[in-house]
Amino acid sequence: MRKTIFRAKNARLLGVVLSATFVMAVAAPTSTAFASPLDSEGSGTANEQTSAGEVQDPSSLSSEAADPIKTQTPEVSPTTVEAPLPSVSITAPTISFGQTTAVSLQATNVPVDTALAAIVSVDGAVLKTVSLTSSGTAKLTLPKASIAAGDHRLSVSIVDAAAIATVLATAEGSLTVKQATTKIDASWTTDNGESVGGRVTTQLGTSPTGSVIFSLGGKTVGSAQLAKDGSFKGSFTLAQGLTSSHDLVASYVGDGNHSASTATAGVVVVCYGPCRWPESFQAFSDVSLQHKFHKEIAWMYCNGYSRGWSQGFELPLYKPSENLTRSAMAAFVYRLEAPKNYQAPSESPFADVNPGDPFYKEITWMWQRGLSRGYANQSGKPDFRPNNSLSREAMAAFMYRLEAPKGFKAPKKSPFADLTPKSKFYTEITWLHEAKLTTGSKTANGRKFLSKDSLSREAMAAFVYRLVENYRA
Structure with missing residues (x-):
């Protein structure tokens, strides 16, 4: 009778399990429940599994398991750590022209026990060579006003002081130098109203250069060049066509190292009319509408014969009671005649008046x-x-010569109690009386001309007004 052995439902799984068990535990005893059937079937089953390529030969598995797995460790080459390279940094603060400041240097990773130096350059030009401290630092003081205003390129090279051609490290930075601020002070310096003087000062005491422009009502009316100390003096011409009062402005145009600035040199008061009704406005702060000679003095201003002394934003001063100087008289008469294209001589005809002096042109004329x-x-x-x-009496002589009246004969009897036909300037003074330019001064002893007395500025205004508005009209 044939004996039948029941197979496991999954023979392949069983074979894999058995194989794994064999490999991992060769010395373990096989279970008796499976030993006999496997042995009885013999090679048929074994051949079938082998053909499928799913189970390897137990002997070969046993051989591989017995040999330990050899792990290879890769060889490590020795590592060389490079020393960091020397480096340097440079810093400089923003300054104004004329300001003293210091450039800071910091070098790192430099050789020890080596005397080091730093070569500092500005825009490619070597400025200075300084030594570094043991910690690699240095400070370089920039001289006052040594570098012009603007943006500059700083560079530094760290060298061995013993072998200066060997550069260890370099760096670049920037230096900004701002323009120095300025302040301009200006005022009318003479009575004629055509001369402006003043000074330009700077933030840090440096010397400004360039020019000052005078403007009135937005129009340029004159200019002046700065002297080495920042002072200036120049003339201006009143702009035509003004319809309102304007500030006379002095403007410093600046230069590469100094900023521009402006100031008011005075106020030009415009007479509406023009000058037909001078009694209706006040031109000078010290000549009120109630002043005895207000009309004549305001008329002088309107016609440009006198501008007085500037007070900035206040009305100018006329100083009516002060004595008139001989040079001011020359200016009054010169403006009265308004000579065109007059050129003053290069050599003065007077021993005590030189080219460049106030009123030189008027006096030589x-x-x-x-x-x-x-x-x-x-x-x-x-x-x-x-x-x-x-x-x-000198004023009378000037007026007489200016008008040169033809056919005038001095009277045999003097119109003034203090004057006789034999008096100096008798002809000139009596002509003033006949031309109705003067009536003299009333005294207890009659009217007197007071020939030797100094002429006041207000009296001069009256004479000029009457000459133009009455005698010449």
Whole structure:
């Protein structure tokens, strides 16, 4: 009778389990329940599993399991750590032109026991070589006003002081130098109203260069060049067509190292009309509408014969009671005639008046017109005595020569109690009386001309007004 052995439902799984068990535990005893059937079937089952390629030969598995797995460790090459390279940094603060400041240097990773130096350059030009401290630092002081305003390129090279050609490290930075701020002070410096003087000062005491422009009502009316100390003095011409009062502005145009600035040199008051009704406005702060000669003085301002002394934003001063100087008289008469294209001579006809002096042009014009011959002296040239007070008789002489009246004959009887036909300037003074330019001063002893008295500025305004508005009209 044939004996049948029941197979496991999954023979392949069983074979794999058996194989794994064999490999991992070769010494373990096989279970008796499976030993006999496997042995009885013999090679048939074994051949079938082998053909499927699912179970390897137990002997070969046993052989591989017995040999330990060899793990190879890769060889490690020795590592060389490179020293960090030397480096340097450079810093400089933003400064204004004329300001002293320091450039800071910091070097790192430099060789020890080596004397190091730093070569500092500005825009490619070597400025200075300084030594570094043991910690690699240095400070370089920039001299005052040594670098112009603008943006500059700083560079530094760290070298071995013993072998200066060997550069260990380099770096670049920037330096910004701002323009120094300025302040301009300006004012009318003479009575004629055509001259402006002042000074430009700077933030850090440096020397500004360039020019100052004078403007009135937005129009340029003159200019002046700065001297080495920042001072200036120049003339201006009143702009035509003004319809309202304007500030006379002095503007410093600046230069590469200094900023521009402006200031008011005075106020130009415009007379509406023009000058037909001068009694309706006040031109000077010290000549009110109630002043005895207000009309005449305001008329002088309107016509440009006098601008007085500037007070900035206030009305100018006329100083009516002060004595009129001989140079101011020359200016009044010069403006009255308004000579065109007059060129003052390069050599003065007077010993005490030189080119460049106040009123030089006006005084030399009086000489050339024959209005003044001055005072004789031993130098060969006469003196004009520009700063002396003008006497009333000298004023009469100037006026007479200016008008040169033809056919005038001095009266045999003097109109003034203090004047006789033999008096100096008798003809000139009596002509003033006949032309209704003066009536003299009322005294207990009659009207007097007071020839030797100094002429006041207010009296001069009256004479000029009457000459133009009455005699010449």
